[in-house]
Amino acid sequence: MSRLCLGVLFGGASSEHEVSLVSGASVLRNVPRDRYDVVMIGITKDGRWYHYTGEIDRIPDGSWEKEHCTPAAITPDRGRHGLTVFHPEGVENIRLDAVFPVLHGKNGEDGTMQGLLELSGIPCVGCGTLASAACMDKTVTRTLLEQAGIAGVRWEKVMCYEMDSFDEIEARIEKNLGYPVFVKPANAGSSVGISKARDKDSLKAALEKAFVHDRKVIVEEAVVGDEVECAVLGNDDPFVSVVGEIVPEADFYDYDAKYKDGTTALYIPARIEPEVAQEIRRTARQAFLALHCAGFARVDFFVRKSDRKVLLNEPNTIPGFTDISMYPKLMEHSGVPYPQLIDKLVQLAMERAGANG
Structure with a gap:
């Protein structure tokens, strides 16, 4: 049986960029090479895409970006069905049979990458656009x-524009949830921006910290x-x-x-x-x-x-x-x-x- 060509995406424009590098390297080390030809696709924290051809061991610490990188992008053009690599001497198209987006958090786990792959017609490992979002x-x-x-646990939603009415928000949370509570950005994964609040002052600080990551915050009872x-x-x-x-x-x-x-x-x-x-x-x-x-x-x-x-x-x-x-x-x-x-x-x-x- 011929090997399939698997694209593995790592990095990403996300607050979880660094852990995605570690996860991506771990996946790459464990891909069955007798079944798959692997194409490594790295995305920098500021969102630049590269076809990476260096050593897997250089991925976790971020040093992969220094060499063996050629600008590239997955195209939504179904006729290309893969990665377009922009070499100085011309464009190369690498057909991908499937893509594993080992990307945590925003711009990878939230349906955006899944939507791009759906447009491209390339099978995507994991949930689709709707479920991811x-x-x-x-x-x-x-x-x-x-x-x-x-x-699930009891919860309340707070929007950033509501902070002018913080006293009302705090009274609602204390009444409905009681202290302590956990405060989380609604759209950030892996415990980024999360705090435990035990009183009014720490609740305000926790909300402000969470709003750095998202304009919508969820406050949950502590279990x-x-x-x-x-x-x-x-x-x-x-x-x-x-x-x-x-x-x-x-x-x-x-x-x-x-x-x-x-x-x-x-x-x-x-x-x-x-x-x-x-x-x-x-x-x-x-x-x-x-x-x-x-x-x-x-x-x-x-x-x-x-x-x-x-x-x-x-x-x-x-x-x-x-x-x-x-x-x-x-x-x-x-x-x-x-x-x-x-x-x-x-x-x-x-x-x-x-x-x-």
């Missing part, structure tokens, strides 16, 4: 999940309980992994704990009751389908300590793929090793593109 916006996600009857996750893989009939448990040393599972310091304790399987684990896996599948996800997603939950109620926290449509990331760890524990996982994800993308085509 819906899952990126935490307020939209909450609304859709509530409509589907899936329980005392277990933080657990499971990995979902598939299209119309998805497989759900075992449940994993996260015990962060910090006040919450922030960006550094997820991707940098490695101090968070991970337990696979989670140290929870079997019936609770079963409910989590069932709910993850229900949410995946309700949000029209495809390919893969990591779904995060809380299990409240007081009554063991399962509360869906959020789905992640392009979860981390670093060495300390939960998604590949959960899948490996469930019998799907990393190289096989990547192969399966590409096949799922091509299956969905064929069905839509």
